[in-house]
Amino acid sequence: MTVVEAIRPAETTRLQRAALVGNPNAGKSALFNALTGARQKIANYPGVTVERKAGRLPLPTGETIELTDLPGSYGLDATSPDEEVTRRVILGELSGEAAPDVLIVVLDASNLEQHLVFAQEVIALGRPCVVALNMIDLAERDGLTLDPAALAQALGVPVIPTVAVRRRGLTELAEAIAEAHARVGAGSVHPRAHLDMAERRMEAHAIAGAAIISESAKHRLHSRLDQVLLHPWLGPIILFALLFVVFQAVFSWAKPFQDGLQGVVDLIIGFVKGEMPAGLLRDFITDGALSGVGAVVVFLPQIIILFFFILSLEASGYMARAAFLMDRLMAGVGLSGRSFIPLLSSFACAVPGIMATRSITDPKDRLTTILIAPLMTCSARLPVYGVIIAAVIPNTPMGPGGIIGLQGLVLFALYVAGIVGAMVVALLLRGTITKGKASGFIMEMPKYQMPRGRDLALGLFQRAWIFLRRAGTIIFQVAVILWLLLNFPRAEPGKDQVDASFAGHIANGLAVVVKPIGFNRDIALALIPSMAAREVAVSSLATTYAVSSSDEEKTDEALSAQLKKNWPLPTALAFLAWFVFAPQCMSTIAVTRRETNGWKWPSFMLAYLFGLAYLFAGITYWSALAFGL
Amino acid sequence: MHSVTTLPPITLDNLPLETPARILAVDWSALVAEEAQRLRALGLDVGARISVSHRGVWAGRDPLAITIGRMTVALRRVHAKAMTVEAI
Numbered sequence: 001m002t003v004v005e006a007i008r009p010a011e012t013t014r015l016q017r018a019a020l021v022g023n024p025n026a027g028k029s030a031l032f033n034a035l036t037g038a039r040q041k042i043a044n045y046p047g048v049t050v051e052r053k054a055g056r057l058p059l060p061t062g063e064t065i066e067l068t069d070l071p072g073s074y075g076l077d078a079t080s081p082d083e084e085v086t087r088r089v090i091l092g093e094l095s096g097e098a099a100p101d102v103l104i105v106v107l108d109a110s111n112l113e114q115h116l117v118f119a120q121e122v123i124a125l126g127r128p129c130v131v132a133l134n135m136i137d138l139a140e141r142d143g144l145t146l147d148p149a150a151l152a153q154a155l156g157v158p159v160i161p162t163v164a165v166r167r168r169g170l171t172e173l174a175e176a177i178a179e180a181h182a183r184v185g186a187g188s189v190h191p192r193a194h195l196d197m198a199e200r201r202m203e204a205h206a207i208a209g210a211a212i213i214s215e216s217a218k219h220r221l222h223s224r225l226d227q228v229l230l231h232p233w234l235g236p237i238i239l240f241a242l243l244f245v246v247f248q249a250v251f252s253w254a255k256p257f258q259d260g261l262q263g264v265v266d267l268i269i270g271f272v273k274g275e276m277p278a279g280l281l282r283d284f285i286t287d288g289a290l291s292g293v294g295a296v297v298v299f300l301p302q303i304i305i306l307f308f309f310i311l312s313l314e315a316s317g318y319m320a321r322a323a324f325l326m327d328r329l330m331a332g333v334g335l336s337g338r339s340f341i342p343l344l345s346s347f348a349c350a351v352p353g354i355m356a357t358r359s360i361t362d363p364k365d366r367l368t369t370i371l372i373a374p375l376m377t378c379s380a381r382l383p384v385y386g387v388i389i390a391a392v393i394p395n396t397p398m399g400p401g402g403i404i405g406l407q408g409l410v411l412f413a414l415y416v417a418g419i420v421g422a423m424v425v426a427l428l429l430r431g432t433i434t435k436g437k438a439s440g441f442i443m444e445m446p447k448y449q450m451p452r453g454r455d456l457a458l459g460l461f462q463r464a465w466i467f468l469r470r471a472g473t474i475i476f477q478v479a480v481i482l483w484l485l486l487n488f489p490r491a492e493p494g495k496d497q498v499d500a501s502f503a504g505h506i507a508n509g510l511a512v513v514v515k516p517i518g519f520n521r522d523i524a525l526a527l528i529p530s531m532a533a534r535e536v537a538v539s540s541l542a543t544t545y546a547v548s549s550s551d552e553e554k555t556d557e558a559l560s561a562q563l564k565k566n567w568p569l570p571t572a573l574a575f576l577a578w579f580v581f582a583p584q585c586m587s588t589i590a591v592t593r594r595e596t597n598g599w600k601w602p603s604f605m606l607a608y609l610f611g612l613a614y615l616f617a618g619i620t621y622w623s624a625l626a627f628g629l
Numbered sequence: 630m631h632s633v634t635t636l637p638p639i640t641l642d643n644l645p646l647e648t649p650a651r652i653l654a655v656d657w658s659a660l661v662a663e664e665a666q667r668l669r670a671l672g673l674d675v676g677a678r679i680s681v682s683h684r685g686v687w688a689g690r691d692p693l694a695i696t697i698g699r700m701t702v703a704l705r706r707v708h709a710k711a712m713t714v715e716a717i
Contacts, residue, residue, distance in 0.1 A: 074670035445701040
């Protein structure tokens with residue numbers, strides 16, 4: 001027991017947990033990151049699929065409490081599953097989740113009048129409360145001078161000015177949290193009279209007016225930026241150019257890092273080959289485990305670059321502008337700009353994309369978005385596209401001055417194919433099985449902000465870790481199992497090992513089905529394990545060609561060179577078309593089951609996506625043959 | 630009686646860009662209940678002072694970006710049609 005605890009009155013319960021509450025865009029997440037550092041735990045609330053972010057917050061008293069970051073909310077009358085969780089946690093109604101001892105209401109200092117509406121509702125509950133007057137530096141930049149003392153007086157709770165990014169006011173906030181809890185027994189928390197929404201808004205107007213000392217009519221940065229970024233014709237051009245830069249960057253900037261990683265993998269394989277006696281065990285380690293996992297790990301630079309752009313666009317506030325620009329277009333297929341953000345996230349991975357659909361309030365709108373999310377080209381397809389494009393598409397310079405490579409152009413076309421496919425499917429679904437009244441689009445557009453290096457780094461680290469963990473566990477297991485299936489039973493001397501193996505027999509059966517669309521036996525073989533995850537297709541092909549090659553020289557050849565030799569162009573193109581549509585990802589199926597509460601929709605998703613994949617791979621193959629490629 | 634600055638009430642979708650206005654009435658019955666609640670939560674209710682900052686880029690000039698206080702809210706024409714405003 002610490003000294004602090006010992007001198008507490010016996011009847012006071014120990015301070016254990018606090019929670020951040022506030023409107024969306026109040027800067028809660030940045031404050032949460034600043035208060036808890038990298039010591040975060042991300043999970044789901046029990047029984048629901050809303051993300052629970054928790055971390056450890058050390059208090060000046062020496063205690064460490066659990067701090068949770070509740071989903072942003074406009075009021076205690078929930079209109080979305082996220083808001084429902086916030087309401088139930090605050091009121092202590094969520095089973096398996098203890099009510100926070102202290103509530104930290106986070107206000108955007110430059111948007112007081114709006115944020116005070118929900119703040120009053122929370123304070124009126126009469127629970128221990130502290131207000132964090134956040135992003136006070138941005139308010140000052142906007143020409144606002146605020147009086148925190150007057151605000152504290154009007155609200156009846158302590159008000160601490162904070163700047164999460166500069167770590168200003170964090171110690172004071174931690175002190176106030178401890179004090180707010182210590183005051184509970186003393187009965188110094190005044191429950192405020194219950195007001196209705198209109199009265200709270202008038203009250204918010206009055207309180208904000210009293211707290212603002214001076215307000216200059218300084219032209220704000222973000223309205224000037226909006227003049228350009230939401231411009232009727234400049235806006236879409238900038239958005240499209242930005243997306244194009246992202247995809248070019250993913251393909252070309254990552255190259256040196258990828259080559260470096262490949263070098264490291266080759267070095268390790270070479271080392272093992274030098275140190276171990278030749279035999280099945282050595283082959284298992286080099287050809288099975290190392291080349292399988294290595295073939296996927298080299299795509300880490302591309303994934304980091306893609307997430308760097310997605311996280312930066314989100315943190316800067318541009319993502320909401322993109323939603324605004326895209327809303328009319330999305331409305332054309334029966335969706336709204338709100339679907340744009342989950343769909344854009346699906347370019348990184350459909351799993352967070354599908355989870356992000358929780359912010360879509362209309363259920364039919366949400367279901368449609370979930371069903372088309374796997375059509376967005378996720379980062380797991382990049383390894384597959386990367387290998388095939390490198391193998392069969394020459395990097396001919398194109399365009400003015402040859403600034404655009406043909407390989408980048410083909411990659412861009414594959415992304416476009418996914419988008420067009422998704423739009424057509426959405427239109428068909430909205431007209432048939434997800435028919436409903438036209439969805440609306442109501443969304444607050446956050447202020448522009450410089451993305452913070454620390455928050456970006458934390459986000460990138462979490463994404464990279466998820467990817468590497470997948471490579472280390474699921475992809476490792478699949479690579480090992482595939483190697484075993486490929487190597488047993490052993491072929492008689494002089495016979496082809498792949499033909500004799502278990503995997504060869506399974507693939508021979510599947511090959512009959514996929515032969516009409518130009519797929520050879522090696523592809524049929526790669527399709528089986530890549531049901532687990534698309535990128536496994538690459539490691540499977542790597543393993544297959546490593547096993548079937550007889551001499552050392554051939555083994556060391558790059559996978560791309562092997563494919564170039566073994567695959568005709570129409571087959572390679574059909575394989576690319578297949579992966580635009582094929583739902584080969586266990587995680588996506590699992591998350592769809594969880595988000596739609598049953599097997600009905602994931603089964604539907606599997607069926608329609610495999611159908612489309614087969615059809616379009618076929619069309620690609622047959623057209624390529626007809627054009628004599 | 631007559632004043633040059635007073636304009637007849639119009640619906641929000643017809644309000645010219647960057648014209649300060651006040652919401653006179655909202656036909657909540659024309660809106661889906663959840664959307665009506667969300668608009669109210671964002672402060673788009675009778676008496677609010679607003680202006681239209683941007684219009685969408687594609688055919689139909691949809692959606693609209695409404696400035697309310699120091700906040701910008703995107704909404705569709707169908708919502709704006711339900712709101713009667715007067716320029717101030």
